[in-house]
Amino acid sequence: MCGIVGLFLKNDDLCPKLGEMLTDMLITMTDRGPDSAGIAIYGAExxxxxxxxxxxxxxxxxxxxxxxxxxxxxxxxxxxxxxxxxxxxxxxxxxxxxxxxxxxxxxxxxxxASMEIFKEIGLPRDVAARFGLREMGGSHGIGHTRMATESAVTTLGAHPFSTASDECLVHNGSLSNHNRLRRELAREGFVTRTENDTEVGAAYISSRIAGGANLGEALEGTLQDLDGFFTFVMGTRNGFGVVRDPIACKPAVLAETEDYVAFGSEYRAFADLPGIESAKVWEPEPATVYFWER
Amino acid sequence: MPSETGVKTLDMSAMELREINETLQSAAGSNEAFEVTNTRGAHAIAVGLDAPIHVTVKGSTGYYCAGMNKQATIHVKGSVGPGAAENMMSGTVIVDGDASQYAGATGHGGLLVVKGNASSRCGISMKGIDIVVHGNIGHMSAFMAQKGNLVVLGDAGDALGDSLYEARLFVRGSVKSLGADCVEKEMRPEHLKILADLLEKAGADAKPEEFRRYGSARKLYNFNIDHAGDY
Missing domain, CATH: 3.30.70.600 (Ribosomal protein S10)
Structure with a gap:
């Protein structure tokens, strides 16, 4: 089990509040992942x-x-x-x-150009406080609360993972073909730094984007080439994408208003978002890619 | 706090979840009415009730809302997370919004009405519950369903009724695919009658004649060595 939160702002007026909104969302997901937490912030360039x-x-x-x-x-x-x-x-x-x-x-x-990643072992509340996450502004951000299953509880095992410039991935689930894929990607020059399965997922998506795919196409590729359970949320310099495996047992909820797109492992993460009462809220379909770009 | 209408309000911003559930679980009076406010997606709201009381949950909930219900009528004015009305024995659960995974799973009795869509594994291993979904249902719904009725006004996802026992499945829209041993069956007058009754109870605006019925081909009941590769 892990918790994922994400916010992609459509209204620039909210940018100074990104960190504050994301921190509240992240702390709400503590029950799903109390061992470490991390955040990718796409701030001012x-x-x-x-x-x-x-x-x-x-x-x-x-x-x-x-x-x-x-x-x-x-x-x-x-x-x-x-x-x-x-x-x-x-x-x-x-x-x-x-x-x-x-x-x-x-x-x-x-x-x-814009992405910064902060991640450490500890409760999400403590990790957020250590990095002053609440004060950070930006256009979009992704956070993760981890309950480790596939590799050790270490700083490097925490999410998000980044394997290319301005690209990051967070994951709830587990991959089963990551070792073979890790070797193949290394031959293409996409070297991973850990034994973690998610990092291989990140490198896979980065390799597809480097090969000319857009964010949507790269995420589409995970459905064919990655074996295992996953709810992925991916950030790029100007984009925000979501995909779930065809079995879709890892929970996911999306919310969209005129001002933002929000992702949460559970609806609880949205409770404090402005205008959530009238937002479009839905569960992303299995094996279906959703992405937004600014 | 009793209000003027006699409805007691249980405010989740002021009370612990356990206190709220204990209050509801100890309410025995027939037709006692409660409302739960400030739900904010919390888990396990109104679980384990066992009296003919009325509970209105004002807002969306997280996991396991209205689980293990007996006798009570629980009306959620919002959407519910995974495992809503799981293992219901009797009573009624109405969800105005959508339901996440495995709504009504393993239910033995009672009625679950979802006015929006239900996602994957709706009614998995149902054992006598009636489920009416006004919208669509996701993949692997009614997997290993044993007894009861699943009525879907919209469409059904992949592998509907996989490894089905004797539950009846009624779908008005399209079925993306049927699971192993699930087949379309003849709609007989007794089925139209069951369906008419359930649609009325669920406040659903649909005619029984618009539905198709699916059920078990009963070929997986006994192990067949010739089909070893299919299991």
Whole structure:
């Protein structure tokens, strides 16, 4: 069992409140996943690329700007938030920065023009407080509360998973053909960092998008190529998608108003959303792709 | 709090779920009426009731609403999460909105009415309950259904009535596919009568003649070595 929440805003006036709305939704799903929580936020885009890194030992962030400046020849911006840091630097320096950061033993959580990912072990309420999630703004975001089944309870085992720029995936369920698929995707250059099944799902979707598929087509592909149980919610730089496997035993509810599209593992997650009383609320059909783009 | 109309309000923003269910479970007086407010999708509302009381649930609920009901009439003015009216023994549960997975599962008796759509596995392993869905039902509905009636005014999803025993299935719209051992059967006068009665009880605006009946071909009742590959 896991909990998923997601919000895709259609009304820009709500963007400053994204974190607040998503935090309440995430905490409501604590019963479904109390062991770890994570969130992907698509925030304001600035100059260059953002790389989110994590370290259990936060002293690793001391002097990070100087070391990165030396490795990349740029002047990176660094924002430390608890065990995570968001590094901002020009796109051209991003590959060199990722290599340097990995050499320093930092874990790469996310990379992208707008996406930042924060995830840790602990109750969703505590994880949200540590990262100041409530204060974050953005156009869309996806959160996950985890009850681990397929791999260990670790920071890297928490969701969302990102395997390409500005792309992230959260999952409720379990995949059974992920080991074979992991090897195939690695040969195509989509390397996963963990033993987790969901990360393979993320890499699969990223590989399809890299191959020219749009978000809808990439999600459609999961129905043929992924074996197992899944309710997936996927974020891209400008998109938000949902798909459930044909058996559809993992719960899912969608709500849509003129202002937003919301996803929840249960209706409870929607209780505080503005205008939910008059929203269109429905259960996504099995083996059916839903996606929105701005 | 008794209101002017004699309806007692149980406010979930002020009372614990357990306190609300204990209040409902200990109500014995015939025709006592309650309303549950501020539901916010909570789980297990109005479960295990055992008296002819009337409960109005004002709002949408989560898992297992009105489970194990006996005698009570529970009217949900919203949608319900998975497992609504599961294992009902008697009484009536009415859902104004949609129902999630396995609504009415394993029910032994009583009537479940869903005015919207019900999703997958509606009436799975039903054992005597009557279920009337005004909208559509999802896949694997009435799987291993043993007894009772499932009436669907809309369409049915894949594998309707898979491994069915003796429940009667009536569908007005299309059936995406029938499950193993489920076949269309002749609609006889006694079936039209059952259907007319259920449609009336469920406040459904449909004519019995518009439905088709499905039931068990009874070929899976006994193991047949020649069909070993089919099991």
């Amino acid at each position: 600035g100059e260059g690329v953002k790389i989110t890194v994590q370290s259990d030992d936060t002293s690793a962030f001391d002097g990070l700007d100087a070391r990165l400046a030396e490795a990349t020849g740029t002047t990176p911006g660094i924002r430390v938030i608890d065990t995570h840091a968001v590094v901002t630097l020009p796109e051209a320096a991003a590959d060199a920065a990722v290599s340097a950061l990995e050499e320093m033993g930092l874990r790469i959580m996310a990379r992208g």
